[in-house]
Amino acid sequence: MEALINMVLLTLMAVVTIGVIRLKGLFGVAILSGIYSFLMASVFIVLDAVDVAMTEASVGAGISTVLFLATLSLTRREETPSLHPPTVALFLALVTALLLIYATFDLPPFGSPDQPIHRHVADRYLAKSVEETGVPNVVTSVLASYRGFDTLGEVIVIFTAGIGVILLLKGRPRKGPRGEDGGASEPIEADAALEGRHGHEPRSMRPKREGGHAA
């Protein structure tokens, strides 16, 4: 039964991937990638990795989709047609895929308890977690206590990403080339909602700004 569910989910993921490749409208692509994340989250649930599934569903399907849509409202909604045939890219992708598949032959069998990762400290975590940390969810105790340094690093990564985006995008919108091409991008629904109750001033009426403000 579990194998069947996995088969169905993975097949659907493959179908969604083909859809992402074939679609030219980027709005649909953003939605499809959200669906892909939800399918992946379902796979994680089948694998009993509920914490990871929760993260995948909220980050991959939720926040990423919204950010994709917000990005689309700043750029164009159609994919730019490629100028040359994708032979080189196809070749590289095929070679990489074959290498990866070849590498899987060396992996230990799926779910085998003899995997190196299970023979190091995992047993100790499982046996001692409640006693040593008083936290029944071993995922939490490993993340926050045993591997606290790693998690601190992850938080710093998120912090850095946030600071980077704030520095890049803070300040008033630049009215450069994009303002002049007549708003090539129709605002998407989300963007229209964001316009809210204020500022229905047409774009061309606003003063043009040369260059962005340094943040």
Added chain:
Amino acid sequence: MKLDLILRVTVKLLLPFMLVFALYVQFHGDFGPGGGFQAGVIAAAMIILYALVFGLEAAKRVVPLALVQFMVPLGVFLYAGVGVAAMVLGGHYLNYSVFASEPAHGQHLGILLVELGVFITVSGTMTAIFYMFAGRGR
């Protein structure tokens, strides 16, 4: 703004449950699935949903940009500060056992504080990134 009445009412009904769920994921993460990261993202998703339906300015009145930007480093500071506090109390960096007379209790307290730091940074960052992108489009 001509947005569906049903959409607005539904979102208003959903928001409190999203917040409670975020807090549940945060504080029940020791016992069930979840933790600071997931809870932070859910809390940010709540703010983003509010902004999508009621407008960016309305969301900024509830959760000002300055607060969000303050939260981004605050969580890291709290996390790293817990480590320094452990050193001050005579333990290793990020070894929470020194926080209470019984090591397990200290560990529990430390994990709670550290997860709170993760929550603050993650929710602040996610909201800040969304504010930046959304505020740019006009």
